[in-house]
Amino acid sequence: MFEMNDMTVRFAIGEALRGASLRVAPGDRIGIVGESGSGKSMLAACLMGMVPDAATLSGTLTIDGTDMTQASEAAWQAIRARRAAMIFQEPMTALNPLRRVGDTVAEPMRVHLGMRKAQARDRVATLFDEVGIPDPAARLRMFPHELSGGQRQRVLIALALACDPELLIADEPTTALDANVALKITDLLVHLSRSRNMALVFISHDLAAVARATTEIAVMYGGDIVERGPTADVLADPVHPYSQGLLAARPDLRAFPRDADGSRRRLPTIPGTVPPLHAMARGCRFSGRCPVERNACASVKPAPVGPRQATCHALSRGVA
Amino acid sequence: MRPLPANFIIGAALVAVVIGVAAVSLIWTPHDPADLDIRGKFGDPSAINWLGTDQLGRDVVSQLMAAARTSMAVALGAVMLGGSVGVGLGLLASAIGGWVEDSVMRLADLGFAFPALLFAIMLAAVFGPSLTNAVLAIAFINIPVFARVARAAANQIWTREYVLAARAAGMSKLAITRDHILPNIAAAVIVQATIEFAVAILAEAALSYLGLGAQPPASSWGRMLSEAQTLMYLAPELAVYPGLCIVIAVLGFGLLGDGLRDITDPRLARAR
Amino acid sequence: MTLLKANGLTRRYRLPRTTLLGAAPVLTAVDDVSFEIAAGQTLGVVGESGSGKSTLARMVMAFEAPDLGNVLFEGQDIHALRAFELRGLRPDFQMIFQDPFSSLDPRRKVGWSIAEPLRAMGIAAPDQVADAFAQVGLHPDDGDKYPHEFSGGQRQRIAIARAIITRPKLLVADEAVSALDVSVQAQILNLLMDLQDALGLGILFISHDLAVVASICDTVLVMQHGKTLEYGTAADILNNPGHSYTRSLLIAAGDEV
Numbered sequence: 001m002f003e004m005n006d007m008t009v010r011f012a013i014g015e016a017l018r019g020a021s022l023r024v025a026p027g028d029r030i031g032i033v034g035e036s037g038s039g040k041s042m043l044a045a046c047l048m049g050m051v052p053d054a055a056t057l058s059g060t061l062t063i064d065g066t067d068m069t070q071a072s073e074a075a076w077q078a079i080r081a082r083r084a085a086m087i088f089q090e091p092m093t094a095l096n097p098l099r100r101v102g103d104t105v106a107e108p109m110r111v112h113l114g115m116r117k118a119q120a121r122d123r124v125a126t127l128f129d130e131v132g133i134p135d136p137a138a139r140l141r142m143f144p145h146e147l148s149g150g151q152r153q154r155v156l157i158a159l160a161l162a163c164d165p166e167l168l169i170a171d172e173p174t175t176a177l178d179a180n181v182a183l184k185i186t187d188l189l190v191h192l193s194r195s196r197n198m199a200l201v202f203i204s205h206d207l208a209a210v211a212r213a214t215t216e217i218a219v220m221y222g223g224d225i226v227e228r229g230p231t232a233d234v235l236a237d238p239v240h241p242y243s244q245g246l247l248a249a250r251p252d253l254r255a256f257p258r259d260a261d262g263s264r265r266r267l268p269t270i271p272g273t274v275p276p277l278h279a280m281a282r283g284c285r286f287s288g289r290c291p292v293e294r295n296a297c298a299s300v301k302p303a304p305v306g307p308r309q310a311t312c313h314a315l316s317r318g319v320a
Numbered sequence: 321m322r323p324l325p326a327n328f329i330i331g332a333a334l335v336a337v338v339i340g341v342a343a344v345s346l347i348w349t350p351h352d353p354a355d356l357d358i359r360g361k362f363g364d365p366s367a368i369n370w371l372g373t374d375q376l377g378r379d380v381v382s383q384l385m386a387a388a389r390t391s392m393a394v395a396l397g398a399v400m401l402g403g404s405v406g407v408g409l410g411l412l413a414s415a416i417g418g419w420v421e422d423s424v425m426r427l428a429d430l431g432f433a434f435p436a437l438l439f440a441i442m443l444a445a446v447f448g449p450s451l452t453n454a455v456l457a458i459a460f461i462n463i464p465v466f467a468r469v470a471r472a473a474a475n476q477i478w479t480r481e482y483v484l485a486a487r488a489a490g491m492s493k494l495a496i497t498r499d500h501i502l503p504n505i506a507a508a509v510i511v512q513a514t515i516e517f518a519v520a521i522l523a524e525a526a527l528s529y530l531g532l533g534a535q536p537p538a539s540s541w542g543r544m545l546s547e548a549q550t551l552m553y554l555a556p557e558l559a560v561y562p563g564l565c566i567v568i569a570v571l572g573f574g575l576l577g578d579g580l581r582d583i584t585d586p587r588l589a590r591a592r
Numbered sequence: 593m594t595l596l597k598a599n600g601l602t603r604r605y606r607l608p609r610t611t612l613l614g615a616a617p618v619l620t621a622v623d624d625v626s627f628e629i630a631a632g633q634t635l636g637v638v639g640e641s642g643s644g645k646s647t648l649a650r651m652v653m654a655f656e657a658p659d660l661g662n663v664l665f666e667g668q669d670i671h672a673l674r675a676f677e678l679r680g681l682r683p684d685f686q687m688i689f690q691d692p693f694s695s696l697d698p699r700r701k702v703g704w705s706i707a708e709p710l711r712a713m714g715i716a717a718p719d720q721v722a723d724a725f726a727q728v729g730l731h732p733d734d735g736d737k738y739p740h741e742f743s744g745g746q747r748q749r750i751a752i753a754r755a756i757i758t759r760p761k762l763l764v765a766d767e768a769v770s771a772l773d774v775s776v777q778a779q780i781l782n783l784l785m786d787l788q789d790a791l792g793l794g795i796l797f798i799s800h801d802l803a804v805v806a807s808i809c810d811t812v813l814v815m816q817h818g819k820t821l822e823y824g825t826a827a828d829i830l831n832n833p834g835h836s837y838t839r840s841l842l843i844a845a846g847d848e849v
Contacts, residue, residue, distance in 0.1 A: 035773035036744070149641075178640035179800060179844035205773060208846030249778035251807035253830060253845055258810070264785050267778040267807060273743055481695040482705070485754065488653060489709035490682030499708075503699050 001025050001199065002047060002084070002167060007059035009042050009051055009223075014277035016055070017042045018223045018285075018301075024167060024199045029190065031214035031231060032203040035246070037274045039223035040203045044169050047201065048084055049076035081108050085160035089172040091152035095144040101155045102140030108162040127158040132188055150181035157188065167199045168192070174209050182206075186213045207250060211235055219243045222274065222285030229308045240310040242286045245270035284313065328579020334572025338565075342392040345385035353382040354537055362555050374544075374558055375551055383539055384565055390451070390540040391569065394533070395520035397455045399513055402462025407509055409463070410470025411501060414478060415493045424467060431464035436523060437530075444532045454533035458523045462516050469512045473505035480504075507584040514577035518570045525566050541566050595762055595794040596629040596652065596685075600661035603647050621647040623818040624661070627811075631761065632788065634795040636809030636826065638802060638841065644818035645798045649766045652796060653687050654678055665762070683713055683758035690767035692747035696739040703735025706754045713758070724753040727790070728783060745776035749783065756787055763787075764796045769804060781808050802845040806830055814838050 002024040009017040017039045024030060024047075034040040045051045046061060049071065061068045063079060088094055095104055105127065106120035115123065121140065128136035131154040144152055153173065160168055170189060174182035186209045193200040202213045210217060211231060218228040219240065227240040238244045248268040258264050272289045281287045287298040292314040305316040350370065357377030365372045371380040413424035440457035447453055477483060477500065486496050527533035528542025536543075541562040548559035603622040610617060622644040629635045639645045650656045652663055654670045662669045665685060670678060686709070689695040696705050707721050722732040728749040739747055748768065755763060765784065769777040785808060788795060799805050805812060805826070812829045814822040814837070821835050833839045 035775060179802075180640065180840050183840075183844045207774070208844070211846065246775055249775045251778070251781070251801075251803040253803050253806045253842065264789075264808075266782045266785060269778045269782060270775045273745060273776070481689045481691060482697040484655065485687065485689065485695055485705075485751070486697075486708055486712075487655065488682060488687045489754070489758075490679045490712035491708065492679065492712075495712070499700075500697055504697070 001064060003060075003062045004043075004046060005060045005062075007043075007046055007057065007061060009039075009046065010056045010058070011052075011054060011277070014280055016223050016277065017046065019059070020046075020223075020225055022047075022218070022225075024201060026166060026199055027193065027197045028216065029193050029200045029202065029214045031210035031217040032201060032220060033205065033207065033210055033217055033246075034220035035205055035274065037222065037277070038220040040220050041171060042223070043220070044086065044171050044201065044203055047167070047169060048080055048086055049073075081160075081165065082112055082163045083165055084167040084169065085163075085165040086169040086171060087153070087156050087160050087173050089175050091149055091156055091176065094156055095152060097144050100141050100143055101147065102142075105155065105159045105162055108159070112163050123162075124158070127161055128155075130161070130192070131155075131158045132184075133158070148181075149177055150185065153177060153181075153185055154188070157185075157192070161192070161196075164196070165198065167201065169201045169203070171203045172205070173202075174204065174206060182209060183212075189213060207235065207247070219246070222280055224285050224311055225309070226286070226312070227308045227310045234308065239306070239308050239315060240312050241290045241292055241314070242270070243310075245289075245291075284311065325579050325582045327575040328583060331572050331575025331577070331579050334568055335576050338388060338569045338572060339392060341385055342388040345382075345389050349379075349382040349385050351379035351382045353378060353386040353539060355379070355382075371561060372557070375547070375555070380558070380561055383544060384541070384561060387534075387539045387541045387544060387562065388565065388569075390534050390538060391521050391524055391566075394451065394455050394458065394524040394540075395517050398458035398520045398524075399462060399516050401455070402459035403466050403509070403513055403516070405459070406463040406466025407470040407505075410467040410472075411474055411497050413467070414471045414474035414501070415497050421471070425471065428464035428467045431461070431467075434461075436461035437526065440527050440532050441530075449532045449535060451534050451538060454524055454527045457527065458520050461523070462520070465516060466509065466512060469508055470505060473508040474501050477501050477504045507580075511577055511581045511584060514573050514580060518573035518577065521566065521569050521573065593631050594628050595631045595666065596796070597664040598628075598648075598652065598661065599626050599664070601625045601648065601651055601658045601663065602660035603644075603651060603656065604659050620818050622651070622658070625813070625815070625818075625820050626661075627813050627820075627823060629762065629794040629796060629811075631794050632792045633811065634788065634797055634809045636805035636812045637796065637798045637815060638800065638805055638812060639815035640800055642817070643815040645815055646766060647818075648815070649687070649764050649796070649798055653685065653764055679712070683709060684760050685762040685764070686755035686758065686760045687764040687766065688748070688751050688755050688768045690770055692744045692751060692771060693739075695751050696747060698739055700738075701735065702737055702739060702742070702750050705739075706735065706750060706757060709754060709758045720757060724757040727756065727787065728753045729779075743776075745772055745780060748772060748776075748780055752780075752783065752787070756791065756793075759791060760793070762794045762796070764798070766798045767800070768797070770799065770801065777804070784808065802830070802841050814841075 004020060004022040007017060007020045008015055020043055032040045032043060049068065051057060057069060068075065095101065102121060102124050105124045109115045109120045109123060124140055125136040128139060133139050133151060133154050147155065174185055177185060189200055190213050192198060202210060204210050214231045217231040217234050218225045219234065220226065221242045227234060227238060227243045234243065235247065238247050249270060251267060270289055281298045283300045284297045284302050287293055290297065294313060297313050302311040302313045304311050355378060360373050360377040361375050363369055363373035369379045374380055374383065409424050413421040436457055439460055440454060443453040443457055483496060483500050486500055524533055524540060525542035525545065528540040529546045531546065534540035534543050544562035545559055551558055601622055602624055605619045605621055607617045607619055625648060627635060637645045637648060651658050657671045662671060670681065703721060706724055710717055710720060721735065725732045725735065730749055742750065769780050772780060784795065787793060797805065797809055809826050812824065812826050813820060814829065816837055822829050822838055829838065833842060
């Protein structure tokens with residue numbers, strides 16, 4: 001359905017995304033995991049044709065066989081909202097505070113699908129019900145500030161579903177929400193993906209949420225997809241040094257601070273910090289912080305290797 | 321860096337011209353502005369008198385330049401005086417809060433309600449008309465404006481986390497106001513100041529027109545306008561020149577202030 | 593040795609009127625919360641937004657006064673002190689905030705911000721500033737840079753340097769790692785643990801993430817709607833949560849049980 005091949009997004013100061021390939025079929029639930037600067041938001045932007053004008057793209061993106069790589073803004077507008085929709089991190093600011101939420105959600109239906117007011121309103125009520133908003137008819141008429149954070153995010157999901165898209169991209173949908181609410185929203189997204197056979201791309205740095213919501217996962221670092229595979233497998237047994245470092249650095253619910261002699265277990269960390277875009281290595285982006293780094297790593301870009309398509313020289317040598 | 325907005329560039333250019341002319345007039349004018357030549361009155365523009373001469377034979381260009389000096393001086397004096405007092409009051413209100421803040425703001429409301437011209441006339445009636453009194457009157461109407469702007473901006477900064485951190489560090493409110501609040505409201509205050517500059521120039525012109533500002537032999541655009549009023553049929557251009565100067569100066573400062581606001585606000589938002 | 597003791601802290605806010613003649617509604621942000629922190633120990637306060645944990649932090653830091661109850665720091669009631677007495681005590685208890693982007697004055701060099709607590713005491717000690725940099729893993733030359741030149745994790749280190757420069761006895765960390773990436777979070781948590789060992793700090797660690805709390809806290813206080821839901825050792829609460837709310841937080845943090 002959506003197929004991205006070897007996509008690179010290049011800015012004057014560096015490449016924000018390198019050689020990214022991703023295939024999204026109907027009903028897939030794919031997680032994209034990474035920290036700041038990993039390129040995950042840029043990947044999402046590519047899927048919606050929302051890459052900044054200052055960037056140059058290379059690689060291909062096809063949607064149902066149609067090459068969208070150099071497509072015009074008009075062509076993308078036909079895709080957005082109708083075939084691919086996106087929800088973002090901040091439910092607080094994504095809704096126009098001066099409009100009733102029902103009107104906001106009805107708008108794409110009226111604009112893209114040409115529905116009449118009453119028809120759209122009925123459909124909004126149905127959508128609100130589908131996303132789990134209680135008493136939809138009353139909520140329709142409310143303003144954003146009258147709703148809680150979780151309800152606002154549900155409204156935004158309803159908005160994304162307005163034209164029945166085939167792909168829903170959720171960019172950090174739960175980060176700004178309380179833990180309990182985040183859980184419910186995550187479950188809602190999974191439920192919607194199943195019931196509508198809609199593909200879900202779930203981008204997050206919250207590994208617990210991704211574990212719950214997805215069947216496949218891709219780990220990103222510095223613009224590269226460093227490892228991919230079935231979610232449970234990757235999270236239980238990562239092969240790429242960065243994935244390993246990332247998962248080890250997670251605080252552990254079951255490990256308590258002090259051992260017998262009163263000293264505290266320190267969390268395993270990845271030394272150093274993510275370098276800025278212009279200072280990234282030409283070869284493997286993780287060089288400079290990698291525990292199994294060799295001489296060639298910084299200058300030679302590793303090719304994907306093995307069932308996890310891990311981009312690591314050490315793996316291709318069978319060392320790690 | 322984004323390109324500078326057009327209003328900033330145009331405003332800055334106009335302001336530079338006006339200030340430049342005023343500065344130059346300190347050391348040089350084509351002729352001595354006070355030089356009378358009754359026989360040469362109402363002269364046409366010529367190589368010697370670029371814009372001609374007025375009803376007393378004085379060179380118009382020199383008059384305009386000297387008057388520019390007066391306008392700039394009055395505007396600068398009034399805005400700096402009114403600005404310092406106003407910002408001080410605003411910072412005080414914001415730092416202390418409570419009834420102090422309420423009282424200061426109600427006083428500011430009173431100040432807004434009071435017409436500047438009336439105040440100037442009062443001052444003139446008591447102390448006699450003079451440029452100094454004009455400066456005082458204009459400064460007075462500036463105080464509430466700056467107090468309000470400073471207080472609003474300061475209130476926002478007090479809630480910022482780095483100010484909380486300073487309080488946690490044990491800094492006194494005075495030290496915090498000096499070290500954190502003042503630098504962070506500077507942008508808003510400067511923008512307001514440039515706009516008040518434009519207002520002050522107009523106000524000075526109005527006061528001088530009424531005879532309450534610049535007294536002879538000191539000249540100002542307002543006085544030139546006033547004098548030209550009686551000569552409208554003989555030499556209408558004598559009213560146009562000072563009027564045009566006022567327009568240019570006010571437009572320049574207004575655009576500059578606008579442009580500064582455009583530069584400072586969106587960039588602050590974008591930097592986050 | 594008890595460093596901080598909070599007794600029955602209560603804070604109420606009056607909301608804007610909803611009717612003309614009736615009483616204005618009252619929001620009880622914190623309702624009768626008590627706890628203790630010993631030197632060298634960490635108390636985690638867990639709750640969601642609206643639970644009152646931030647208000648609690650502000651009362652402990654004496655930014656706000658409680659309506660009922662008191663806060664005893666080394667036996668002294670901090671809200672009963674006069675303004676200058678409180679300022680004199682400030683070097684002993686410091687705070688780190690959630691947002692590393694807004695907790696530093698953007699117009700000031702980082703070295704200047706770090707030295708602020710010393711300046712408040714009237715001390716100028718450049719070697720102490722250099723020490724603080726070293727302790728948090730930054731280079732002393734970084735003091736000449738501005739906050740925007742650093743990443744989120746580095747800014748949080750700077751904030752920590754500012755908080756420890758007066759060698760405080762108590763540190764209040766309000767969601768100090770919530771805005772950071774996982775790998776950076778681990779570094780900062782390790783740093784806090786190192787500093788606790790080096791300085792014997794008591795830490796009040798506020799977070800909505802139970803996993804983070806589990807990794808660094810000895811005792812835990814779970815808050816909901818301003819009230820104490822659970823209070824006990826980390827081991828007790830995380831292994832045997834008494835309330836379904838705590839259980840739901842555990843599940844949300846990725847617990848499979």
